[in-house]
Amino acid sequence: MKKSSKKENLLKTLKEKLMSLDAINELDKKTILNNIIKMEKKEVNLLITGATGSGKSSTINALFETDVATVGMSSMPETMDIQQYTLDNLVILDSPGFGDGINEDIRHAQGISKLLNETDEEGHCKIDLVLVLLDGGSRDYGTTYRLLEKIIIPNIGNNDCRILIAINQADMAMNGKGWDHQLNRPTKALIEQLEAKVKSTQVRIKENTGVDIEPIYYCAGYQDELEKQNPYNLAKLLHFIVQNIPANKRYKIADNMTTDDSLYATNDDLKDYTNETKKSMAESLMAVVSDISSAAVDIVSNTVVSTFNAVVNIGKSIASTGRSLVSGIANLFGL
Ligand SMILES: Nc1nc2c(ncn2[C@@H]2O[C@H](COP(=O)(O)OP(=O)(O)OP(=O)(O)O)[C@@H](O)[C@H]2O)c(=O)[nH]1
Ligand SMILES: [Mg+2]
Numbered sequence: 001m002k003k004s005s006k007k008e009n010l011l012k013t014l015k016e017k018l019m020s021l022d023a024i025n026e027l028d029k030k031t032i033l034n035n036i037i038k039m040e041k042k043e044v045n046l047l048i049t050g051a052t053g054s055g056k057s058s059t060i061n062a063l064f065e066t067d068v069a070t071v072g073m074s075s076m077p078e079t080m081d082i083q084q085y086t087l088d089n090l091v092i093l094d095s096p097g098f099g100d101g102i103n104e105d106i107r108h109a110q111g112i113s114k115l116l117n118e119t120d121e122e123g124h125c126k127i128d129l130v131l132v133l134l135d136g137g138s139r140d141y142g143t144t145y146r147l148l149e150k151i152i153i154p155n156i157g158n159n160d161c162r163i164l165i166a167i168n169q170a171d172m173a174m175n176g177k178g179w180d181h182q183l184n185r186p187t188k189a190l191i192e193q194l195e196a197k198v199k200s201t202q203v204r205i206k207e208n209t210g211v212d213i214e215p216i217y218y219c220a221g222y223q224d225e226l227e228k229q230n231p232y233n234l235a236k237l238l239h240f241i242v243q244n245i246p247a248n249k250r251y252k253i254a255d256n257m258t259t260d261d262s263l264y265a266t267n268d269d270l271k272d273y274t275n276e277t278k279k280s281m282a283e284s285l286m287a288v289v290s291d292i293s294s295a296a297v298d299i300v301s302n303t304v305v306s307t308f309n310a311v312v313n314i315g316k317s318i319a320s321t322g323r324s325l326v327s328g329i330a331n332l333f334g335l
Contacts, residue, residue, distance in 0.1 A: 010251060010311050011036060011285075013307055013310075018288070018300060024299065028300075035289075036288060042089060042248070042252070043089045045091045045127045046091070046092050046093065046127075048060060048094055048133065050135070050168075051097055051134070052096075052097025052099050054134060055135065055168040058221070058222060059166075059168060063257060064090075064092065064257060065087070066092075082108075082112075088255050089255075090253065099143040113151055113155045124246075125160055129161065129163075131241065132144065132148055135167075136168060136194070136219075145205070148165075160246070162244040164240055164244050165201065165205075166217070166218060166240070167217040168217075168219065168220050169219060170186060170194055170233070184266045216233065218233035218234060219232040219233065230262060230265065231266075235277070236273045239276055251281040264315070281312070282318055282320075298323055301322025301323055305322045
């Protein structure tokens with residue numbers, strides 16, 4: 001797939017911009033620098049898991065500026081042990097596929113429970129979000145349900161890690177039928193089938209665990225010697241990921257997300273997902289204004305928005321003023 005050259009680091013660029021502004025006094029600059037140092041230390045950890053061939057590696061490659069996740073072409077499980085990709089302060093853990101043998105599954109499950117019980121120095125779960133993938137082309141989710149119900153949900157317990165379930169390969173839910181290749185989206189009959197899958201998955205998990213999670217469906221897309229299919233609902237998936245990680249870390253995804261607009265082009269039309277995602281990322285970047293004098297809030301927050309728009313140049317620019325984004329997070333940062 002695509003890959004562009006390394007992007008600018010958002011926080012670093014913002015630091016340089018703010019430090020060079022004459023309109024901000026030295027005391028406020030010192031506060032901003034302290035805020036940025038705290039922000040730089042934070043890490044986002046995503047764990048992606050699911051059955052063999054569900055598309056974990058394809059999803060990582062579609063969402064993030066990395067080509068390191070190996071995509072399988074045969075039924076051999078490609079990802080043999082938990083692989084870790086560290087991209088600045090974003091860590092992606094690509095777990096091996098489940099369903100290839102009892103012993104392997106037990107070993108992988110142990111690896112996952114260990115990870116889910118790790119905490120950071122503030123006592124928060126080290127993993128911010130577990131993304132569980134289901135293969136839209138499959139009818140048998142027994143292995144993944146067991147993984148969710150026996151390993152993931154019990155190990156997460158009441159801690160602050162979140163779970164997101166996503167049905168990949170939406171194009172294959174009716175054996176390849178019902179996909180409009182021209183428009184790269186499902187036809188009405190396929191949408192009905194996918195919505196039924198979403199509902200039955202939600203009901204099953206609720207009945208077995210009491211946990212209510214509404215899955216989403218998407219396509220990571222694929223490319224082989226013969227053809228290429230762009231992703232579908234990738235912007236929606238990214239939106240759900242960003243909304244489910246702690247608010248003060250959301251902007252960190254911006255440095256590593258794919259910047260190829262064509263990969264985000266087709267989604268359901270329920271929301272402008274890219275714009276919503278960008279807004280919540282910019283909002284989370286407003287932590288830089290914490291504790292500065294009220295006279296400086298406007299200039300600093302507007303600089304955050306303009307820097308964000310310049311560095312994260314996919315989709316439309318954010319039109320909001322800095323001040324409105326700051327008030328959106330007032331409770332969060334105690335402003
Ligand atoms: N049709 C279709 N194929 C897809 C899609 N996403 C992934 N694939 C294909 O599914 C196969 C498996 O994808 P991988 O990304 O290797 O799956 P994985 O979950 O990482 O597999 P393991 O690492 O072996 O557990 C590959 O041939 C992909 O090209 C999709 O949205 N639609
Ligand atoms: Mg893989």
